Amino acid sequence: MIMSSKIKRVFVVINPASGMGVPVLHTVNKIFREMDVTWDVGITHSKDLTGLMQKVRAFNPDILAIYGGDGSIAEVVGHMHEDPYPIAIFPGGSANILSAELNIPRGLSAACSLMARSHQFRKIDIGKVNGKVFLLRVGFGIEAKIIENTARDLKNDLGPFAYAVSALKAVFGNKKREFEMTVEGKTIYTEGLSCIVANSGNLGLPNVQFSPTDISDGLLDVFVIRDAHLSSLFAVVTNIITQVNHEAIQHWQVKSVGIKSNPPDLVHYDGELLGECPVQIETLPKRLEVLVPRQHVF
Numbered sequence: 001m002i003m004s005s006k007i008k009r010v011f012v013v014i015n016p017a018s019g020m021g022v023p024v025l026h027t028v029n030k031i032f033r034e035m036d037v038t039w040d041v042g043i044t045h046s047k048d049l050t051g052l053m054q055k056v057r058a059f060n061p062d063i064l065a066i067y068g069g070d071g072s073i074a075e076v077v078g079h080m081h082e083d084p085y086p087i088a089i090f091p092g093g094s095a096n097i098l099s100a101e102l103n104i105p106r107g108l109s110a111a112c113s114l115m116a117r118s119h120q121f122r123k124i125d126i127g128k129v130n131g132k133v134f135l136l137r138v139g140f141g142i143e144a145k146i147i148e149n150t151a152r153d154l155k156n157d158l159g160p161f162a163y164a165v166s167a168l169k170a171v172f173g174n175k176k177r178e179f180e181m182t183v184e185g186k187t188i189y190t191e192g193l194s195c196i197v198a199n200s201g202n203l204g205l206p207n208v209q210f211s212p213t214d215i216s217d218g219l220l221d222v223f224v225i226r227d228a229h230l231s232s233l234f235a236v237v238t239n240i241i242t243q244v245n246h247e248a249i250q251h252w253q254v255k256s257v258g259i260k261s262n263p264p265d266l267v268h269y270d271g272e273l274l275g276e277c278p279v280q281i282e283t284l285p286k287r288l289e290v291l292v293p294r295q296h297v298f
Contacts, residue, residue: 007062009060013068015072015092018069028112042055042056073087075272078132078133089104097202101200124216124290126199134269140196176191177263179259180260181222197221199213199220220253220256222252222253224250226248256282258279259279
């Protein structure tokens with residue numbers, strides 16, 4: 001845990017597709033002026049953030065603030081390379097799961113003002129899948145189909161509950177597939193409807209999370225959901241809230257894992273579609289420092 005120090009220079013990266021009309025610049029300018037903070041801003045126009053990160057390095061901020069959703073945060077962190085800046089999260093997406101995981105205020109004004117209040121920096125793990133950075137999880141099968149079928153307009157209207165609407169289409173009629181996993185040189189064969197590799201336990205819904213997943217433990221949690229009978233799905237949700245001990249779920253904790261599926265499966269990472277299997281996934285323990293409230297309990 002790194003305790004707080006005075007923040008004097010902030011670079012704010014904004015995803016203009018996020019926020020549903022929130023006056024980002026007006027809010028940030030007002031609060032930073034009151035804090036006597038020197039700041040600059042950059043816009044994510046495309047997936048190529050190389051030029052924007054060059055601007056960040058030239059400004060040399062004490063902290064990099066990111067306004068956007070979970071996918072935007074992962075994308076920016078992925079372009080910080082081997083020596084990432086400490087980051088502040090200004091939630092601007094539809095689900096904002098990472099900010100919920102870290103107890104960061106959801107409103108832009110409150111999240112921005114956190115820099116002026118009692119705060120600290122928490123070190124969290126970064127995940128990589130085929131070289132792409134993720135902070136929450138990688139999903140196969142059902143989850144990837146949910147992401148593929150959930151339109152941006154629906155996410156803007158319903159937030160995290162939009163995924164539940166698409167889930168109804170994905171779960172029923174979905175067929176089992178075979179998964180081949182390589183862990184520490186050993187090969188594991190299993191089958192199920194979906195495979196999830198989680199860095200964060202938070203699923204974006206109240207009191208629903210994977211346990212014992214910890215975003216700072218240096219490990220990834222691999223879950224295979226084995227069937228979709230209503231009784232089993234109820235048990236899955238019940239055990240996600242408490243502990244993973246039901247026959248409908250298999251669970252492993254790993255530092256790295258290679259995964260193939262038969263038939264080949266769609267894969268997503270933090271809400272972004274990656275393509276189809278196979279994938280290689282690893283964790284980078286406590287690689288990223290995130291501004292969080294001082295009163296947060298770990």
